[in-house]
Amino acid sequence: MEAGAAVDVRELRRVFTPRKREPVVALDGVSLTIPAGEVHGMLGPNGAGKTTLVKILSTVLLPTSGTAQVLGHDVVEETRAVRPLIGIVFGGERGLYTRLSARQNLEYWGALYRLPSATIKERSAALLERVGLTERADQRAEEFSRGMKQRLHLARGLMGDAKVLFLDEPTTGMDPLAAREFRRLIAELKGEGRTILLTTHDMVEAESVCDRVTLIDRGRLLATETPRTLGRLISRFQRIDVTGADEALLAEVTALPGVSSATRQADGSTRIEVSEEGATAVVLRRLVDGGVTDLQTSLPSLEEVYVQTIGERGLGV
Amino acid sequence: MRAFLAGARVQLRFMTAYPDSLIPFFTSPLFTIVFLLVFKHAGRPDLTAYAAIAPVFIALWWLALFNSGWTVTMERWNGTLEMLVASPSSFGAVIFGRIAATTAIGTVSFFEAWLVARLIFGTTVTIHHWGAFLLTVVATLAAMAGTAVGMAALFVLARNAVTFSNSASYPFYVLGGILVPVSLLPHWVRPLSDVVFLSWAADLLRATLRVGPIHQFWPHLGMVVLLGACGYAVGLFALRVILVRVRESGELSTT
Numbered sequence: 029m030e031a032g033a034a035v036d037v038r039e040l041r042r043v044f045t046p047r048k049r050e051p052v053v054a055l056d057g058v059s060l061t062i063p064a065g066e067v068h069g070m071l072g073p074n075g076a077g078k079t080t081l082v083k084i085l086s087t088v089l090l091p092t093s094g095t096a097q098v099l100g101h102d103v104v105e106e107t108r109a110v111r112p113l114i115g116i117v118f119g120g121e122r123g124l125y126t127r128l129s130a131r132q133n134l135e136y137w138g139a140l141y142r143l144p145s146a147t148i149k150e151r152s153a154a155l156l157e158r159v160g161l162t163e164r165a166d167q168r169a170e171e172f173s174r175g176m177k178q179r180l181h182l183a184r185g186l187m188g189d190a191k192v193l194f195l196d197e198p199t200t201g202m203d204p205l206a207a208r209e210f211r212r213l214i215a216e217l218k219g220e221g222r223t224i225l226l227t228t229h230d231m232v233e234a235e236s237v238c239d240r241v242t243l244i245d246r247g248r249l250l251a252t253e254t255p256r257t258l259g260r261l262i263s264r265f266q267r268i269d270v271t272g273a274d275e276a277l278l279a280e281v282t283a284l285p286g287v288s289s290a291t292r293q294a295d296g297s298t299r300i301e302v303s304e305e306g307a308t309a310v311v312l313r314r315l316v317d318g319g320v321t322d323l324q325t326s327l328p329s330l331e332e333v334y335v336q337t338i339g340e341r342g343l344g345v
Numbered sequence: 346m347r348a349f350l351a352g353a354r355v356q357l358r359f360m361t362a363y364p365d366s367l368i369p370f371f372t373s374p375l376f377t378i379v380f381l382l383v384f385k386h387a388g389r390p391d392l393t394a395y396a397a398i399a400p401v402f403i404a405l406w407w408l409a410l411f412n413s414g415w416t417v418t419m420e421r422w423n424g425t426l427e428m429l430v431a432s433p434s435s436f437g438a439v440i441f442g443r444i445a446a447t448t449a450i451g452t453v454s455f456f457e458a459w460l461v462a463r464l465i466f467g468t469t470v471t472i473h474h475w476g477a478f479l480l481t482v483v484a485t486l487a488a489m490a491g492t493a494v495g496m497a498a499l500f501v502l503a504r505n506a507v508t509f510s511n512s513a514s515y516p517f518y519v520l521g522g523i524l525v526p527v528s529l530l531p532h533w534v535r536p537l538s539d540v541v542f543l544s545w546a547a548d549l550l551r552a553t554l555r556v557g558p559i560h561q562f563w564p565h566l567g568m569v570v571l572l573g574a575c576g577y578a579v580g581l582f583a584l585r586v587i588l589v590r591v592r593e594s595g596e597l598s599t600t
Contacts, residue, residue, distance in 0.1 A: 044595050083595075088427040090592045112433045122424025127362035128355075139351030140432040140439070168362075188433070 033097075034192050034223035035062040035085060040094035042080050042247075054080040056247035057094070062225060062240075064099075064191075067218050069238035069255075070227040077247040078227035082194045085225070086116045098192055112141065115190030117181045119200035126170035130161050130180050133169060134187055141188035148187075155183040159213065175206030182213060193217065195226045199233060211237045266308050268300040269293070270315060271322040281314055348434035352442025356412070359443075360450060366412065369404035373454040374461040376400035380524065381466050394551040397462055397470045399524040402547055404454035405489055406521075407514050412447045413493040414510025416440060417500040427597055430588060437581040440497045445490040452482065470554060477562055478553040484566055485546040488573020492542065495580030498587050501597075523547045542572035 042055040055077045062068045070078045083089035084096055087107045095102060101109040117123075125133050131152055138148035156165045159179035164172070169180060178198060185193055195214070199207040207230075214237045217224060228234055234241050235255045243250040243258070251258060273281075278298055282290045286307025290300045302308050308325060315323055360366055380396035417440075420426035430436055462468040472478045496513060503509045518524070520534070521543025527535060538544045545568040552559040591597040 083427070086427075086431045088431050088592060088597055089595055090589075108433070111431055114431070116428055116431060118424060118428075120424075122422075123428065125355075125359075125423060125425065128358055132355075132358055136351065136355045137432070139347065139354065140429070140434045142347050142433055 032063050033061045034064040034066070034099055035060065035068075035225060036095075036097045037061070037081070037085075038095045040081070040084065040096055041092050042077075042084060042089070043092045053247050055084075055091070058244075058247070058249055060242060060249060060252065062223060064223050065218070065221050066239045067214060067224045067226060067237055069234035069241040070225060070244055071229070071231070071234050071241055072227075072244035073229070075246075076244045078244060079196055080247075081244075082116070082196045082225065082227060086114055086194050087111060112188060113191045115185035115188055115193045117185040117193065117195045117198050119178065119181075119195075119197035121174065121177060123181055124169045124177060124184070127168055129166045129168055130156060130172070130183075131165040133180060134183055137184050137187045143187070151187060151189075152183075155186055159183045160209075173206075175202050175209075178202055178206070178210060179213075182210070186217075190222065192223045193225070195224060197227055197229065199228070199230060207233065266302050267326050268302070268308065268311055268315070269297050269324045269326070270300060270320055271297045273298060273315060273318065273320045277315070277318040277320070280318075281311055284310055284314065287311060346438075348438035349442035349445070351434065352439035353446035354442075356443040356446040357450070360447065366408075366415065366447075369407050369451065369454060370457065373400045373404040373457050376403055377458040377461045378465060381462060381468065385466065393462075393468055393470070394554045395524055395526075397458060397468075397554065398547060398550050400458045401452075401454045402521065402523040402543065403514075403518060405448050405451045405486070406517055406523075406543065408447045408451040409444050409489040409493040410496055410510045410514045410517075412444050413440065413497040414500045414503075414513075416443055417497055430597060435581075436588065437494055437497075437584045440584075441490055441494050441577065444493045444497075445486065448486045448489050452486070455482075472553055473556050474553040474559060477559055477566075478550065480566060481546060481549045481553060481569065484569045484573065485542075485550070488542040488546065488569050488576065491573040491577030491580065493576075493580075495576045495583060498580050498583035501584070501587050501591060517541060517543055520544065521547055540572065542569050542576070545569045545572070 037058055037060045040055050040058040041053070044052045044054055046052065058077070058081065070081065072078050080089065084091050085098060085103055087103050087110055090104060095104075097103065098110045099113050101113070103110050125136070128136070134152035134155060135148050138152060143151065153162075153165075156162045159182060161176060161179060161183070164176065169177060172180065182195075182198065185195075199210050202210060211233060214224060214226070218237075226234070226238065238255060240252060241255050241258055242252040270278075278290055281287060281300060284307065286302050286304030288301050288303035290298050292298055300311060302311060312323070312325070377396065377400045380399055381393070384390070384392045384396050417426070420429055429439065459470040462470055496510065500509060519530070520527075520538045520541040522530070522538060523543060527538045527544055530538065545565050549559070549562065549565050549569065552562075588597075
């Protein structure tokens with residue numbers, strides 16, 4: 029266990045063995061350390077192993093091998109020590125008692141976290157205020173919009189004053205405004221010193237709120253870096269969008285060292301992708317020398333890192 | 346204790362939010378009418394105590410078992426089962442609190458059944474041993490909730506706990522001798538009946554409605570408490586084992 033680590037995972041492996049089917053390796057030798065106070069993004073396609081990792085860390089699933097600790101406590105051997113320290117927020121419609129009011133939901137979870145009655149009342153009111161649900165506090169959760177339910181989910185996850193929060197795709201299905209508001213809340217929680225492990229498909233989300241991002245696919249961690257560093261990792265894949273270049277010039281540019289492709293776009297422009305550092309400058313110089321004035325370079329977004337690293341598997345993931 | 350109270354409190358809220366969980370309060374008076382009619386036309390007024398107690402036991406045990414299964418199923422449907430297990434509170438204590446609250450509310454069926462007996466048949470059910478009656482009711486409710494925790498452990502394993510819990514109540518009605526005396530059951534069934542707390546509880550409650558001393562009250566009450574405590578202890582142990590098993594298999598949230 030690294031000093032100051034909120035989450036420490038070593039060679040974690042989880043194999044599911046469904047009846048009459050081949051075993052499925054959900055996590056395959058995952059090692060990861062998340063320092064206290066970090067917002068850590070776990071980015072990967074469906075079935076990558078994100079939720080499995082969250083479930084193991086939140087003590088509801090046992091690993092097949094390897095170890096996992098939360099704030100120094102083993103999630104298999106010391107569940108009693110781990111559980112008061114963590115909060116879990118799952119995305120989607122589920123995870124709430126829909127026929128209870130928002131306040132009743134929070135009060136129940138407060139009681140399950142063994143809080144004194146006065147603290148439960150005080151904290152539930154404060155959290156409802158914080159997530160903007162005070163006016164709807166006594167309304168049944170089943171009458172809430174998806175965004176409101178998600179905010180209630182987050183409030184519920186905070187009832188126990190969790191030091192480490194596991195947010196499993198918390199903005200799934202949220203409209204953009206609600207998602208932005210949700211990210212603002214995450215930033216606030218980080219400001220309070222909480223450690224957050226956020227699993228998501230959403231590149232913008234990972235980029236905007238995470239200190240570091242781990243790419244995971246088929247149970248294996250591919251990279252753990254800051255969003256900016258991950259972007260740099262494939263800066264060699266920088267793109268140049270060109271309009272008005274003739275075919276001969278494009279053919280010449282495509283033949284330059286470090287140029288991996290030139291693809292005609294639907295709007296008539298051509299996207300040139302380079303695959304070596306320094307190649308961009310050479311390509312730009314040749315294009316300008318060739319009389320092209322309409323061109324644009326862009327840095328890769330985290331989405332491109334994601335696609336480049338995990339591969340364009342589309343719906344096959 | 347906090348987990349127990351948290352479970353009990355939330356269950357009272359659920360009972361108002363899910364009125365269908367109160368079905369026994371509608372069926373209890375109907376059962377009373379049926380049983381009293383049968384005994385009256387059979388010329389067996391001496392069995393009135395059976396007719397007065399059986400609907401209450403049916404209501405209470407149905408509430409305990411149904412809520413045991415329903416709680417597990419509902420937590421799965423809501424997607425809250427994993428979070429409940431991951432909370433610092435004992436899952437077994439929460440379930441115990443929820444079922445205890447349900448069965449406590451279920452005592453309303455005593456008044457329903459006996460009111461129907463009075464209003465429709467003019468039969469007054471008289472409690473001749475109040476102290477024994479109250480002690481037996483409390484012990485029975487605790488035993489029901491404790492045993493239902495054991496059943497909840499099985500329901501965690503079942504894919505459709507509600508169906509299982511519905512059908513699981515009937516063998517207990519027979520083995521508990523709540524309407525048909527255990528003495529009328531085949532000999533080989535009686536040892537089974539002896540380990541069902543309902544049979545001891547039903548005998549005791551009927552005895553409190555009769556004039557004259559209650560035969561071996563304390564030993565029988567002890568059996569109700571002991572069997573209920575055993576059910577709870579076995580339930581807690583089974584829950585612990587089963588929760589480890591479903592954490593291993595990854596089937597905790599499987600619906």
